Amino acid sequence: NAGVTQTPKFQVLKTGQSMTLQCAQDMNHNSMYWYRQDPGMGLRLIYYSASEGTTDKGEVPNGYNVSRLNKREFSLRLESAAPSQTSVYFCASTWTGHQPQHFGDGTRLSIL
């Protein structure tokens, strides 16, 4: 079973470039999440989607947009990348918000 698949695993961007991080899950989960992880800080929620067709802001949404394309896929877009967005990004999914989350392997993103 693939679980939660994130692409790409690594990416280097220049300031101002745009890109989309892809996430797909094959567990028929309803809820999906995007987090960023920075040194010395806990995982911080960027956006989440409680069900297909709905998205909500998390703790640090500025500079990001999301799309819940269907039940399986939840993408995160950086429209104009900034060095402050250098981070490791994790996608996660679960049946509901009150169940354990399943995480992807992460995307290490560097903005120069």
Next chain:
Amino acid sequence: KNEVEQSPQNLTAQEGEFITINCSYSVGISALHWLQQHPGGGIVSLFMLSSGKKKHGRLIATINIQEKHSSLHITASHPRDSAVYICAVGLFGNEKLTFGTGTRLTIIP
């Protein structure tokens, strides 16, 4: 705002030692999660609990709702237990988790 505090931040121990990692939170919660992040970066869920104690192999998680405190114990620790252990809490009626900053555990052979 719910704060999640973990202690210690770093812990180094000899193989075979009994390990305790602590997590405290500031408001009432619906559930507390313990997760493990290996050096390669992947994150896996170890436990979700809302009361009492849970055990899986050499890992034991306990929670005291009144004291707003949870502990993760590892018995007979092994170098493969070396990882970052993360505590997270969920609130009633809320789909989101609040995460602690993690405890980095290193087990020396």
